[in-house]
Every structure is written in C-alpha cells, then in structure tokens.
Amino acid sequence: MCGIIGYVGPRPAQEVLLNGLERLEYRGYDSVGVALLDGSQIQVAKQMGRIAGLREKLAAAPLAGHSGIGHTRWATHGQPSDQNAHPHTDCSGHIAVVHNGIIENEAALRQELIAGGHHFRSETDTEVIAHLIEEADGESLSDAVRAIRQRLRGSYAIAVLDTRHPDEIVVARNEAPLVIGLGEGERFVASDIPAFLPYTRWVVPLEDGDTASLKRDELVLWNAAGERITRQPYVISWSAEAAERSGYTTFMEKEIHEQPRAWRETMRGRLAIVSPRQWELHLDEEAPKPQEWQRLHQLFLIGCGTAYHAAMVGGRFFEQLARVAPTVDLASEFRYRDPIIGPGDIAIFVSQSGETADTLAAMRLAKAQGATTVAVTNVVGSTLAREADRVFYIQAGPEIAVASTKAYTTQVIALALLALDLGHQNGQLNPERAMALVQALLDLPRLGESLLDQSAQWEPLAAAIANASSAFYLGRGLDWAAALEGALKMKEISYVHAEAYAAGELKHGTLALVEAATPVVALITQPHLVEKSLSNLREVKARGASVLAITSEGLSKAVGEVADAVLVLPDIDPLATPVLAALPLQVLALMAATLRGNDVDKPRNLAKSVTVE
Ligand code: G6P
Numbered sequence: 119m120c121g122i123i124g125y126v127g128p129r130p131a132q133e134v135l136l137n138g139l140e141r142l143e144y145r146g147y148d149s150v151g152v153a154l155l156d157g158s159q160i161q162v163a164k165q166m167g168r169i170a171g172l173r174e175k176l177a178a179a180p181l182a183g184h185s186g187i188g189h190t191r192w193a194t195h196g197q198p199s200d201q202n203a204h205p206h207t208d209c210s211g212h213i214a215v216v217h218n219g220i221i222e223n224e225a226a227l228r229q230e231l232i233a234g235g236h237h238f239r240s241e242t243d244t245e246v247i248a249h250l251i252e253e254a255d256g257e258s259l260s261d262a263v264r265a266i267r268q269r270l271r272g273s274y275a276i277a278v279l280d281t282r283h284p285d286e287i288v289v290a291r292n293e294a295p296l297v298i299g300l301g302e303g304e305r306f307v308a309s310d311i312p313a314f315l316p317y318t319r320w321v322v323p324l325e326d327g328d329t330a331s332l333k334r335d336e337l338v339l340w341n342a343a344g345e346r347i348t349r350q351p352y353v354i355s356w357s358a359e360a361a362e363r364s365g366y367t368t369f370m371e372k373e374i375h376e377q378p379r380a381w382r383e384t385m386r387g388r389l390a391i392v393s394p395r396q397w398e399l400h401l402d403e404e405a406p407k408p409q410e411w412q413r414l415h416q417l418f419l420i421g422c423g424t425a426y427h428a429a430m431v432g433g434r435f436f437e438q439l440a441r442v443a444p445t446v447d448l449a450s451e452f453r454y455r456d457p458i459i460g461p462g463d464i465a466i467f468v469s470q471s472g473e474t475a476d477t478l479a480a481m482r483l484a485k486a487q488g489a490t491t492v493a494v495t496n497v498v499g500s501t502l503a504r505e506a507d508r509v510f511y512i513q514a515g516p517e518i519a520v521a522s523t524k525a526y527t528t529q530v531i532a533l534a535l536l537a538l539d540l541g542h543q544n545g546q547l548n549p550e551r552a553m554a555l556v557q558a559l560l561d562l563p564r565l566g567e568s569l570l571d572q573s574a575q576w577e578p579l580a581a582a583i584a585n586a587s588s589a590f591y592l593g594r595g596l597d598w599a600a601a602l603e604g605a606l607k608m609k610e611i612s613y614v615h616a617e618a619y620a621a622g623e624l625k626h627g628t629l630a631l632v633e634a635a636t637p638v639v640a641l642i643t644q645p646h647l648v649e650k651s652l653s654n655l656r657e658v659k660a661r662g663a664s665v666l667a668i669t670s671e672g673l674s675k676a677v678g679e680v681a682d683a684v685l686v687l688p689d690i691d692p693l694a695t696p697v698l699a700a701l702p703l704q705v706l707a708l709m710a711a712t713l714r715g716n717d718v719d720k721p722r723n724l725a726k727s728v729t730v731e
Contacts, residue, residue, distance in 0.1 A: 127304025146192025432533025472500025
C-alpha cells in the first residue's frame with residue numbers, strides 16, 4: 119500500500135509532487151521518490167525514509183520539469199531501501215513507473231524479461247511494469263500501457279512517464295484507488311483527493327479496469343473493455359485546510375476533537391425529534407430500501423480493525439432495537455470460511471477508507487452470492503461505495519492519522535441509525551426504547567464536547583499506563599466491544615501491550631497474568647451489568663492490579679468504592695455510551711504514546727489504508 123501522485127501542467131512539478139506526497143504519507147512512509155520529465159530526459163530522486171529527507175535533498179539540487187510522478191511507499195515486495203523506492207525505470211531510462219498494489223505474477227514476468235535481456239535494479243514487483251512497457255509496441259504510451267495490462271495479475275494503481283511522450287502521464291487502476299484532478303490547463307492524479315486539493319476541487323474517480331491519458335488540456339479514458347468513455351467530474355466540498363492539522367500537534371489529536379462536529383454531520387438531515395414523542399429518520403436515497411429490510415433473512419456486519427469493533431457495537435444495536443442477531447465478522451475471516459449467504463441477506467461492510475482489500479473482497483463475495491451489500495464508509499467515490507448495492511456515508515471528513523478515531527464513533531452512530539431503520543421497518547422497535555436512544559444520539563455532540571473539555575486532567579491516568587509493559591481492558595456487553603477498541607488504540611500507537619477481555623472470561627486463563635501494579639482499565643457503563651463487573655474488578659484487585667474504571671455518573675459511586683481511579687462519563691442512554699467512552703480511551707492512548715515519544719500519527723509497521731490482503 120502506497121501513495122501515488124502525478125502532475126502535468128505549467129507549474130514546476132517538483133513542488134506539486136512533494137506537497138502531494140506529504141498529504142499521502144499516511145498511506146505508507148518507508149521510502150519516497152519522484153521522477154520529473156524535463157525536455158527529453160527523466161530524472162529520478164528517491165531514497166529510503168520520509169518525505170522530509172527527500173525535500174531537503176531536492177532543496178539543494180532541484181529537479182526541473184513540468185510533468186512528473188511521485189510515490190510514498192509501504193513495502194510489500196522487497197525491503198524498504200533506496201533501490202526499492204519508486205519510481206522504477208526500464209533499461210533505456212525512457213520510462214518511469216510508480217505503483218500501488220501487488221503484481222501477483224511478478225516472478226514469472228521477471229524471469230521472462232530477464233531471459234529477454236532486461237536488466238533489473240530492484241526487488242520490486244513494480245519494476246516488471248517498466249520493462250513490460252519498454253517491450254510493448256504501440257503508437258502511443260496509452261496503447262502500450264493498455265497492452266501490458268493483459269499481462270498483469272493482481273492489484274495495481276500505476277502512473278507512467280515516457281520521455282518520448284512529454285507532457286503526458288498515463289495511469290491505470292485495478293483494485294487500488296486512483297483519482298484524477300482537473301485544473302485549468304493542468305491535470306493531477308493521486309491515490310487520494312487531499313493530495314491535489316490545494317490546486318483543484320474537480321475530481322474524476324477511476325474505476326477498476328480504467329486507463330487514462332492525462333495531458334495539460336486533455337483527459338482521455340478507456341474502460342476495462344478498451345472502449346473510450348467519459349466520466350462526470352464532481353466537485354469536492356471540503357477544504358484543503360480540513361485535511362490539515364489546524365493548530366493541533368497531531369492529526370490524531372485534531373481528529374479526536376473533531377468528533378462532536380463529525381457526529382452532528384453523521385446525523386444532519388437524517389435524524390430529528392419533531393415533537394415530544396416523535397422522531398424522524400430520513401436515510402439517503404442510496405441507503406437500504408424498506409422492502410429490503412422487510413425481506414431480510416440474515417444480517418452480516420463485516421469490517422477490519424477499528425471498523426470491526428464498530429461492527430461489534432453495531433451488532434448489539436440491531437439485536438436490541440430490531441431483534442435481529444447479526445453475524446459480526448472480520449473481513450479476512452469471512453471471505454475464507456465459505457459463509458452461508460444468499461438472496462434476502464443483507465451484508466453491511468464497515469470501512470473508513472472504503473479501500474481495505476479484505477473488506478472489498480468480502481463484499482464482492484457476498485454480492486456474488488446474491489446478498490444485498492451495504493457500504494458504511496467515509497470516502498465518497500471509494501471502491502466500496504461504488505461497488506456495494508447501497509451506501510451510507512458516515513460524513514466524518516478526511517481522517518489522516520493511522521489510528522482511527524472519528525471514523526469509529528461515526529460508524530457506531532451510522533449503525534445505530536441503520537438499526538433504528540430496520541427496527542422501524544420490521545415492526546420490532548419499542549417506541550419508548552427508540553425515543554430514548556434518539557434523544558441520546560442527538561445529545562451526544564454536546565456531551566462529547568464537555569467531556570473533551572476535561573481531557574487535560576487525564577494525563578496522570580495515561581502516564582500510569584505509559585510506564586507499564588502491559589495493560590488489560592475489561593468490559594461486559596457493549597463495554598466489551600468498547601474495551602476492544604480502547605486496547606487496540608493503546609497498543610497501536612503507544613506500543614504498550616494492551617489486551618481486552620470480556621470481564622467474565624478473565625478468570626478462565628488471563629487472570630494468571632495479573633500481578634502487582636498491572637494497569638487494568640475497566641469499562642462499566644451498563645447498569646444491568648454493574649454488579650457482575652464489580653465482582654470482576656475485585657478479582658483483579660485481589661491480585662494487586664491498579665484499576666482505572668471508566669463509568670457513567672450514575673454508577674460512579676458504587677464503582678468508585680472498588681476502583682483505584684474513576685473517569686466519569688456523563689449519564690446517557692446505555693446504548694449510546696460506547697460513543698462517549700471512546701473519547702477517553704482515545705485520549706489515554708494519545709497521551710501515553712506522546713509520553714513515550716512515539717510518532718502518534720504514523721505508528722511503526724502500520725498504515726492507514728490496507729489495500730493488500
Ligand atoms: C488499518 C488502519 C485501521 C483501520 C483498518 C480498517 O489497519 O490502521 O485504523 O481500522 O485499517 O480500515 P478501513 O479503512 O477499512 O476502516
């Protein structure tokens with residue numbers, strides 16, 4: 119998984135490429151490179167490490183040229199190294215290629231090319247593409263690229279420069295994202311829109327199988343069948359600044375604090391209370407239709423990572439509100455377990471990016487077997503959004519930090535709205551229950567803001583975890599799902615080993631790991647489970663654990679008698695607490711990671727958008 123940028127136009131391309139790469143660094147950051155075409159010559163600058171390093175090098179020795187391609191890498195084939203950094207060139211140096219994805223038949227192609235006299239300089243799968251284009255006959259670069267696509271198996275988004283076709287970039291997409299930006303006399307291409315947003319808001323998304331030729335004043339598109347096509351551009355409403363840090367030290371901090379606003383956006387125009395006893399839900403045109411809910415046979419909720427945790431919380435909503443017990447699954451498990459799924463079933467796929475490879479594959483499988491597929495996603499025009507039968511956009515705005523925060527809580531709210539809709543359509547919704555939840559959902563932004571205002575006080579609690587080698591997160595019911603997400607946040611950015619357990623399970627093995635001063639974060643927000651949870655707290659306390667309980671105001675007295683420290687959430691309908699509980703869990707992780715001196719936005723070994731299996 120990597121980030122691609124390309125530019126052709128009147129501006130000096132180097133700056134456009136570096137700026138774009140900086141906005142794509144969340145996609146991978148082990149090495150970086152650019153290729154610029156100046157007259158009849160391609161010049162490449164690439165190296166291991168972050169973009170800042172390349173920027174420094176190019177400040178000292180700038181590359182000239184008004185067209186170019188750039189790449190920020192997350193290694194899949196070949197170690198991160200200067201040689202393996204993109205762009206890759208052919209033997210003649212006429213062609214330069216950047217690539218995101220994996221070419222599955224790379225080994226066979228490489229062997230064939232070497233036998234044909236080609237000389238390879240890297241271990242990457244990408245380099246075969248440059249040599250294949252070198253071999254291809256064709257009047258034009260786009261002919262050559264379209265011809266060699268027949269030979270490639272796997273996923274790829276590529277951008278190609280050729281000295282014999284100056285002022286042109288040819289791009290192709292298959293199972294990896296790529297969008298084109300249209301400016302006045304200039305064209306951009308990137309893995310994601312923020313990369314060129316400072317220059318243009320006009321966007322043309324590419325579909326799998328598309329090839330495109332970009333020139334200053336021209337965009338030519340071919341589909342998978344080789345037909346010339348046109349695709350309607352659309353205009354992006356969010357600003358370039360919205361994709362930047364706006365005063366916060368890290369994107370993660372910014373995104374945590376944006377949540378109350380994001381929640382309002384998720385519900386805006388969709389959920390409202392119209393009289394003391396009446397609420398209304400208006401889902402978008404693209405959301406599941408009443409007749410689809412009414413015909414529902416089985417329900418599936420599927421995602422990866424944080425999105426999977428949102429699906430776990432969402433599963434409880436469907437059970438409580440619509441009396442439907444969904445199968446909640448990890449996309450990487452679902453797709454390989456030969457699931458029993460068919461017409462009448464609805465499968466909801468939760469994904470911030472809408473590009474996660476396992477989630478897409480699971481969606482395609484469910485669709486092929488006749489299920490109605492629903493994307494719950496943040497990215498308009500993403501592959502998941504385009505390919506699923508129905509879409510619910512969570513409207514969280516761009517999320518840049520690798521650790522997902524605002525996407526998680528908005529996904530949870532989105533699933534609550536879908537569960538309300540199903541409960542309404544299948545007649546299982548208890549009116550009082552529903553009214554209480556609607557009220558709570560609409561109250562969330564206000565309560566979230568006041569909770570975040572207190573967040574500076576949580577630093578000593580975070581310090582206790584930051585100094586430990588491992589921590590446990592406990593909860594029952596909805597609190598267990600919240601605990602899983604809290605532990606994931608902590609481990610992914612602070613690197614403190616954090617495990618979540620259903621509180622009742624601890625004594626079946628894990629209790630053996632609890633010893634003096636082990637930090638335990640206990641979530642206790644569900645009134646009907648307080649007694650049981652307190653018993654579990656006593657079990658860990660008896661082994662010397664230091665317990666921080668996250669609880670709601672009404673429960674805090676009882677909980678405070680057992681826990682060592684208490685972090686109090688405002689009282690709200692218990693079904694809505696996972697959204698509020700996420701805030702301190704995210705902030706504790708952020709503070710612990712900061713105290714440990716980690717790169718919060720770009721944790722080691724991880725990437726934001728996992729477009730490989
Ligand atoms: C990566 C990210 C996680 C994210 C997961 C699923 O692992 O680091 O934060 O939850 O992918 O991503 P998606 O875009 O499908 O929600």
